Amino acid sequence: MDCWKGAIGSNWIFPTVIICANGFFSTMRPSESFLTPYLSGPDKNLTIEQVTNQIFPVWTYSYLALLLPVFLITDYVRYKPVLLLQGISYIVTWLLLLFAHGVVAMQVMEFFYGMVTATEVAYYAYIYSVVSTDRYQRVTSYCRSITLVAATLAAVLGQLLVSLADVSYFHLNAITLASVSLAFLCSFLLPMPQKSMFFHQKAASETLPHPQAAVATLGSNGPPSCQQDKDCAAAGTGPAPQQQAEQPKPQNHMLRVLLQLSRDLRDCYSSRKLLYWSLWWALATAGFNQVVNYIQVLWDSRAPSHSSAVYNGAVEAIATFLGSATSMAVGYIKVDWDLSGELALGMFSAMDAGSLFLMYFTDNIWACYAGYLVFKACYMFLITIATFQIAVNLSMERYALMFGFNNFVALVIQTILTVIVVDSKGLGLDISTQFLIYGSYFAFIAGIFLTRSMYTIxxxxxxxxxxxxxxxDQ
Structure with a gap:
């Protein structure tokens, strides 16, 4: 066992380097900040209404349809095949962007991009399956940092090429295709994991420390059953003899795992603290994704790309930097989040609402840019706090499960917003009115948590x- 652990410890560098390279090249997409100008420009010759009401909604629908099955399949096939699927989906997406024309072709492109986002779960999950628990924190920081660096560099590069070198949007997409193709090649070099969080634990439990042990000491406020998992892992105890005797046959293994996942969700959401953080997570993430998905359309309506200079890349680069800075600041802020967390959720959600109202009421593109920067920084600040508050109370497996379920609920809410507000089969509102709706939506979120915090205080x-x-008493 010690020899095996030593081998794992000495071999963690190679998979970490490869997965970071995969993350860098897959995030290095300089054309993404200019998607709306590209689709509405002479290359594709689509109208803003077609882009907004018929093409972009397909991403939301396909993402929702694929997320849950992909989440389960990812763990069952042990991550690497899903990373390869993601690479293929990236390549197909950008091939369609480059060479296909028409609304239907772009809807198919959005479907494959929905596949890309649905398979993102494999990126972080993979690295936990091939490194020892004492390196989780380090490799997580590497993986997250490299994607932030790549996103910033991609936005800056795209802006410089467009503004200074007069590179066309078509050639920006060609650069992106080359980058995601390199990411696909990196996926082939990844070693195949021998374990996973849910479906393939037995072989790993015999030789590896359980992942729960790495986070067992982080918190003690979780639901009783969630905390019990940590205590067992910290004590190094295994299942009781009678539990071992009752292990189901292999053909019932998937059913057993699914039942256990449902029990885990029920137990974890029985904690009021986790429930409130998860509620904000789902509501705010749905609104955030909707804003990010359609912000380029709003910018194009305020400063049409065919007659104005486009600074989308510069704004995205600054927004990514501010998001990173606010996320990092969370680690240095000494606040009792159990007491003040709901107040912070309410206040910063109100700032998000104010930023969106500013984008609605102003016709000035620079005010829209500024509002977006504030909006994204506030969200990144709060989602970092929410992520920490949930993770600190859960085992690794249950954190992954809760993370996935929160995002699934967020996607359901986002789909409802898309169907009602955006889709041409729904209200099909113009982009300016959409942002009035989104501002009101975040004002509603702020009202919930400000009211709750006042009641608590x-x-x-x-x-x-x-x-x-x-x-x-005397």
Whole structure:
């Protein structure tokens, strides 16, 4: 066992380098900041209404349809095949963007991009299956940092090529195709994992420390069953003899895992603290994804790309940098989030709402840019806090499950918004009115958590006052 652990410890560098290279090249997409100008320009000759109401909604629908099955299949096939599928989907997406024409072809392109986003779960999950638990924190920081660096570099490169070198949007997409093709090649070099979080644990449990042990000491406020998992992992105990005797036959293994996942979800959401953080996560992420998906359309309506200079890449680069800075700042802020967390959720959600209202009421493109920067920075700040608050109370497996389910709920809400507000078969609202709806949506979120925080603060003050007014026993 010690020899095997030593081999894993010495071999963690290669898969980490390869998965980081995969993340870098797959995120290095300089054309993405200019997607709307490209589709509405002479290359594709689509109208803004077609792009907004008929093409972009397909991504949301395909993402929703694929997310849940891909989440389960990813763990069952042990990540690498899904990373290869993601690479193929990237290549097909950009081949269609480059050479296909018409609304239907672009809808097919959005379907494959939905496949890309649905398979993103494999990127972070893979690395946890091939490195030891004591390296989780380091490799996570590497993987996240490299994607942020790549996103920033891609936006800056795209802006420089468009503004200074007068490179066409078509050639930007060709550069992106080359980059995602390199990411696909990197996927082939990844070693095949021998374990996964849910479906392939037995072989790993005999030789590896359980992933729960790595996070067992991070928190103690989770639901009883969630905390019990941590205590067992920290103590190094396995299942009881009678539990071992009751292990189901292999053909019932998938059913057993699915039942266990449903019990885990029920237990974890029984914690009121986790429920509130998850509620904000799902609501805010749905709104955030909707804004990010359609922000280029709003910018194009304020400053049409055929007659104005386009600075989408520069704005995205700055937004990514601010998001990274605010996320990093969370680690240095000393706040009792159990007490002040809901107040922070309400206040920063109100700032998000104000930013979206600004984008609706102004015709100035620079004000729209500024509003977007504030909006994205506030969201990244809060989602970092929410991620930490949920992760600190859960085992690795249950955190992955809750993370996936929260995003699934967010996607359901986003789909409802798309069907009602955006889709031509629904209201099919113009882009400006859409952002009025999104601003009202975040104002609603802010109202929920500001009301909740006021109730909590008043309850604490009243309780303290009663305690102070009680006579002291002599």
């Amino acid at each position: 008043i309850s604490i003050k009243c309780r303290n006052a009663r305690v102070a007014g009680e006579p002291i």
